[in-house]
Amino acid sequence: MKFERFGRLFVAIATSAVLVCAALLNTACEKRDTQGGPTGQSDAGLPKEIKVGIYMPMTGPTATFGTSSVHGFQMAADELNAAGGINGSMVKLIVEDDQGKPDEAKTVVTKLISKDQVVAVLGEVGSSRSIAAAPICQQNKVPMLTPSSTNEEVTKKGDYIFRVCYIDPFQGEVGARFAFETLKFKKAAILTDIKNDYSVGLSKTFKEAFTKMGGQIVVEQTYQEGDTNFNAQLTGIRAANPEFIYAPGYYTDIGQIAKQARELGIKNEVPLIGGDGWDSPKLWEGGKEALNGCFFSNHYSISDPSEHVQKFIKSFQEKYKGETPDALAALAYDGAKVLFDAMKRANSVKGDKVRDELAKTQSYKGVTGLISINKDRNAVKSAVILEVRDGKYVYKDTIAPPGMTAEKPAAAEAPKTAEEPKKEAAAK
Ligand code: PHE
Numbered sequence: 001m002k003f004e005r006f007g008r009l010f011v012a013i014a015t016s017a018v019l020v021c022a023a024l025l026n027t028a029c030e031k032r033d034t035q036g037g038p039t040g041q042s043d044a045g046l047p048k049e050i051k052v053g054i055y056m057p058m059t060g061p062t063a064t065f066g067t068s069s070v071h072g073f074q075m076a077a078d079e080l081n082a083a084g085g086i087n088g089s090m091v092k093l094i095v096e097d098d099q100g101k102p103d104e105a106k107t108v109v110t111k112l113i114s115k116d117q118v119v120a121v122l123g124e125v126g127s128s129r130s131i132a133a134a135p136i137c138q139q140n141k142v143p144m145l146t147p148s149s150t151n152e153e154v155t156k157k158g159d160y161i162f163r164v165c166y167i168d169p170f171q172g173e174v175g176a177r178f179a180f181e182t183l184k185f186k187k188a189a190i191l192t193d194i195k196n197d198y199s200v201g202l203s204k205t206f207k208e209a210f211t212k213m214g215g216q217i218v219v220e221q222t223y224q225e226g227d228t229n230f231n232a233q234l235t236g237i238r239a240a241n242p243e244f245i246y247a248p249g250y251y252t253d254i255g256q257i258a259k260q261a262r263e264l265g266i267k268n269e270v271p272l273i274g275g276d277g278w279d280s281p282k283l284w285e286g287g288k289e290a291l292n293g294c295f296f297s298n299h300y301s302i303s304d305p306s307e308h309v310q311k312f313i314k315s316f317q318e319k320y321k322g323e324t325p326d327a328l329a330a331l332a333y334d335g336a337k338v339l340f341d342a343m344k345r346a347n348s349v350k351g352d353k354v355r356d357e358l359a360k361t362q363s364y365k366g367v368t369g370l371i372s373i374n375k376d377r378n379a380v381k382s383a384v385i386l387e388v389r390d391g392k393y394v395y396k397d398t399i400a401p402p403g404m405t406a407e408k409p410a411a412a413e414a415p416k417t418a419e420e421p422k423k424e425a426a427a428k
Contacts (some may be wrong), residue, residue, distance in 0.1 A: 018218055050349055052339070053112030054093055054366050055123040061225065061252045064280040065125040065328055069147060070095055071320055072332025073122055076340065078103035078319075088345045094118060095098075102132035111134040113140050119349035120145070120339055125328055126250075127151030127198040134161045141351040142276065143358060147335030148299070148328055151201045155377040160351065162377045164335045164366065166401070168198070171275055172205025172248075174383045174399045175296045178214045179244055179273055181393025182397065183386075187218050189242035191233060191257065193249040194222040200277050200356075202248035218242050225253060230260045237405040238266050248275040251296060262290045271295060279327045284391050291388045299327040300368040301384045301395040304409050312367045327368070334366035369407075382406050 053301040054073055055067035068329070070093075077091045085091060094116050096108035105124060112118045121137050121144040124130045130149035137144035138158030145162045148155055150171055155161045179185045188210055193199035207217055219240035221233035237245060245266075247257060251355035258272055268289075274296040282293060299394065302324060303315055312333065316325040325333070341364065342357035343349060364371040369381045382400040 006013070017371060025170040026408075037253065040174050046087060046343075046347065046349060048089055050086055050089050050091045050343065051116055051118045052091055053109070053116060053118030053121045053337075054110065055098050055105055055108045055121065055125075055129070055272060056095065056125065057129070058095070058097035062100045062102035062126060062250055064251070064282055064326075065100075065148075066097070068280075068328035069125055069332040071316070071323070072147070072325065072329035072334075073336045075316060075319055075338035076333045080337075080340050085345055086340055091340065093122075098129060098133075100126060100129065102113065102128050103168075103176055105129040106376045107134060108343065109136045113137070113142050118142065119351070120337065120343075120354060122147065122332070122335060124149060126196075127154055127201070130154045131157070131197055137161065141355075142396040143339075143354045145335050145339050145350055145358065147331035148276070149198070151197050153201070159359075159377070160355050162373060164338050164371050164373075164379045165276075165331055165368070166277075166381045166383060167378050168201045169205045170380075170401055171297050171383060172202050172207075173209040174385070174419070175202075175246060175248070175273055176213060176215065176384050177205050177273065177399060178207035178297070178397065179246070180210060180215050182280065185246070186215050187241070187243045188215055189237040190217055190229075190246040191237065191244045191245055191379060192219045192220070192222045193225050193253065193414050195224050196249065198275075198277060199248050199250075203246065206246050209268065216401050221255065223257075224307065225250065227253065228256065229333050230257050231264070234264050234266065237261075238264055242270065244270055245272045246274070247272045248277060250277040251280035251283040254278055255284055255291065257284075257286075257293065258290035259287040268293045278388075279324065281324075283388070286325055288391045294388045295385055295396065296388070297383045297399075298386050299381075299383070299392075301386060301393070301409070303395045306409075308365065330367045333362060334364075334368050338364070338371060380404070 030087055057063055058066040073093055077093050081090050096112055098105040098108050121142055125148045127221040130146045131153050134144055134157035134374050138160050143160045148165050148405055152163055152169055154165050155163055186208045190203050194202040272294040276298050277297040279298055338361055340353050346353040346357040358374055362371040371379045374380055380401050382398050384398050385396040388397050398406040398408045
């Protein structure tokens with residue numbers, strides 16, 4: 001008995017000694033690295049301060065995307081640092097404004113990497129901006145994670161580029177399925193923001209899915225972000241007599257489009273259906289009434305009763321003076337946490353190490369659903385459908401990707417797929 005206890009003590013002392021030695025070695029390596037190369041590129045151990053770059057539209061037409069996302073990132077970083085950071089190292093976020101312009105996104109991401117020497121990049125929301133800046137991260141071997149860019153092209157830019165949201169081939173199908181199966185519509189009009197990669201991609205995948213199901217596209221029209229008069233397009237749409245208008249643009253133009261459609265006599269019975277780009281507290285600018293009965297696909301719903309979702313909403317509101325987190329804030333919070341988690345596991349901020357750990361992310365329990373990164377560095381997740389009603393979003397449905405079961409709030413006990421119990425056990 002005595003010997004056994006002594007034995008255990010010996011093992012404990014020996015282990016501590018090894019750990020202390022390892023720590024000393026780490027410090028030594030770090031010192032060497034800081035002299036020879038940029039801080040944070042140290043192979044062993046972590047720098048005291050971990051700099052993460054963020055590029056977002058903090059000004060310009062889509063500024064609510066930037067504000068919401070930065071709030072989500074900041075909350076995740078503050079929680080992390082309060083709980084001891086990444087294995088003792090604190091995370092510092094450096095935010096750059098790209099004004100919602102692809103060229104500006106390239107400029108600020110270059111600055112974040114070369115001047116600030118960030119070890120990872122979070123951003124953007126808009127796919128066109130993420131597509132522009134991703135190659136810069138890829139060339140510099142700095143992992144980039146977009147919380148919310150859904151265009152398929154983004155993560156194709158290379159193996160350092162990740163996302164924690166679903167992609168538009170799925171989102172387009174979700175819109176088509178909801179219109180065709182739930183609303184029983186057969187005739188669609190499509191209205192696309194032609195200069196926006198996200199809008200163009202989503203219209204394309206919606207069209208493919210809807211026509212494959214047996215639906216018909218009766219008319220297609222285009223506009224450009226910032227246009228204020230949609231008369232010509234809407235007159236063309238009215239003449240074709242569709243049952244709904246698929247309008248996957250950003251919130252900036254949707255309110256005006258809806259208002260002008262109603263003024264032209266296209267009644268609320270002919271809803272606009274859109275994608276996640278509608279999500280903003282400013283969607284209604286242009287007219288609440290005109291949007292009543294319209295629908296859009298999104299990433300999460302604030303009416304999800306799950307404890308962790310409600311807890312997130314409550315903490316967010318406490319932190320940001322009553323502001324309700326939209327999908328951007330929720331995805332940013334999840335995205336930052338997935339990145340921090342990968343850094344913790346890597347116990348390093350070296351680009352390739354963090355990349356490898358990001359790629360291994362499985363069943364991370366985010367507020368926007370379970371996040372598993374697939375071989376194309378995308379997350380495969382369910383989408384929710386929200387109805388717009390008197391300036392509020394009303395939860396309608398959850399649509400899961402093929403092979404997955406939708407976890408609908410009303411049927412939380414829905415049977416799980418064979419894979420899930422195992423994945424959930426690994427979830428954090
Ligand atoms: N998915 C959009 C894009 O790729 C951005 C977006 C995401 C907007 C979520 C709102 C909410 O451009």
